[in-house]
Amino acid sequence: MSDNKTVGGGSLLIAWQLKNKRVAIVGGGEVASQRVDSLLATDGQIDVIAPSSGLYARCKKLIDEHPTRVTHIDKEFAFEDSEGGEVVGNVDLYAYDMVLTALDDAELSRRIVEACRSRRIPVNAADIPDLCDFYFGGQVRDGPLQIMVSTNGSAPRLAAMIKNKIREGLTGYEGEALTRVGILRNKLKERVPGIGGNLGKRRMKWMSGICERWSIEELAKLDEETMDRLLDSGWEKGIVLDPPRNQWTSIVSCACLCIVAVVVTKRYVLR
Numbered sequence: 001m002s003d004n005k006t007v008g009g010g011s012l013l014i015a016w017q018l019k020n021k022r023v024a025i026v027g028g029g030e031v032a033s034q035r036v037d038s039l040l041a042t043d044g045q046i047d048v049i050a051p052s053s054g055l056y057a058r059c060k061k062l063i064d065e066h067p068t069r070v071t072h073i074d075k076e077f078a079f080e081d082s083e084g085g086e087v088v089g090n091v092d093l094y095a096y097d098m099v100l101t102a103l104d105d106a107e108l109s110r111r112i113v114e115a116c117r118s119r120r121i122p123v124n125a126a127d128i129p130d131l132c133d134f135y136f137g138g139q140v141r142d143g144p145l146q147i148m149v150s151t152n153g154s155a156p157r158l159a160a161m162i163k164n165k166i167r168e169g170l171t172g173y174e175g176e177a178l179t180r181v182g183i184l185r186n187k188l189k190e191r192v193p194g195i196g197g198n199l200g201k202r203r204m205k206w207m208s209g210i211c212e213r214w215s216i217e218e219l220a221k222l223d224e225e226t227m228d229r230l231l232d233s234g235w236e237k238g239i240v241l242d243p244p245r246n247q248w249t250s251i252v253s254c255a256c257l258c259i260v261a262v263v264v265t266k267r268y269v270l271r
């Protein structure tokens with residue numbers, strides 16, 4: 001593997017938040033259906049702009065199943081006029097925080113991209129990578145865990161295959177572990193509120209200690225009672241408690257050491 005300190009040529013990997021935001025998908029085919037699927041994982045509102053006649057069964061199903069999240073705007077997107085030098089379509093693009101095109105019409109796709117760009121609306125055109133503000137990628141999701149595999153437009157099929165390999169390499173406990181650790185972090189923040197400073201440093205060190213000392217499977221099984229114990233007998237005393245397994249192992253090891261010490265003392269020292 002080559003060193004990964006690339007300068008330039010890559011894209012910014014971020015987890016875009018869509019709460020209280022509206023996203024338009026222009027098109028209702030196979031790729032549009034995948035886009036709806038991807039967006040359903042977020043908190044964004046989704047408008048699918050496509051004529052009913054061209055709506056694929058999968059897309060229609062997703063619209064029907066999620067009426068509060070997905071709205072179907074039954075029309076063919078078209079540019080009508082230009083106002084003050086700005087092209088205006090039969091859909092108000094300003095109503096959107098993000099636009100995705102998934103069309104079998106590259107020329108229309110290109111014009112939508114241009115209209116979005118002039119309005120500074122982030123846009124993805126499934127068929128014209130060169131014009132995209134951002135790309136989609138292969139996704140692995142498990143609760144709060146989100147892994148995206150991007151090849152920066154080079155090889156989408158390979159992205160999907162690498163994604164499958166990553167998914168196979170996971171234990172299946174990651175999502176639950178992240179949820180549990182999230183609860184513990186919130187409990188700690190409630191107990192010791194405040195941003196930054198020495199307290200922040202202490203909180204971070206303690207949380208990192210828990211994450212490093214407990215296995216993913218152990219964290220996935222962390223119940224609230226144990227969390228409270230970790231905080232009461234751990235955080236309050238400035239220590240990171242080991243998982244119960246390790247505590248038992250320590251007790252058994254201590255007991256064994258004591259027995260060995262007694263035997264050795266009796267045999268060789270008190271002879």
Ligand SMILES: C[C@@]1(CC(=O)O)c2cc3[nH]c(cc4nc(cc5[nH]c(cc(n2)[C@H]1CCC(=O)O)[C@@](C)(CC(=O)O)[C@@H]5CCC(=O)O)C(CC(=O)O)=C4CCC(=O)O)c(CCC(=O)O)c3CC(=O)O
Pocket residue numbers: 034038124125126127128129132134135136137138139149150151152153154155156157158159160163
């Ligand atoms: C640039 C990008 C723009 C964007 O869509 O954001 C883009 C562009 C294009 N894809 C095309 C083709 C295919 N796309 C897939 C599959 C996926 N494509 C996805 C993303 C992306 N595709 C973005 C870059 C991703 C990256 O950086 O790696 C995935 C990962 C995520 C998703 O779409 O949600 C999803 C897999 C999801 C999964 O299974 O997990 C397959 C395979 C399949 O369907 O199984 C094929 C056929 C085989 C092949 O071509 O590889 C073509 C037509 C090319 C032509 O006409 O020849 C274009 C346009 C072009 O390249 O010109």
Ligand SMILES: NC(=O)C1=CN([C@@H]2O[C@H](COP(=O)(O)OP(=O)(O)OC[C@H]3O[C@@H](n4cnc5c(N)ncnc54)[C@H](O)[C@@H]3O)[C@@H](O)[C@H]2O)C=CC1
Pocket residue numbers: 026027028029030031032049050051053054055056075076077078102103104105108126127156
């Ligand atoms: N990025 C990616 O992962 C991939 C991209 N592609 C490209 O994405 C594009 C879309 O692919 P598919 O979804 O498979 O095509 P498709 O043919 O299944 O769907 C096209 C959709 O666009 C709709 N449409 C056409 N004109 C419209 C208009 N004026 N307004 C609103 N909706 C309109 C149709 O009704 C239909 O629902 C193609 O150009 C294809 O080359 C294809 C495969 C993967």
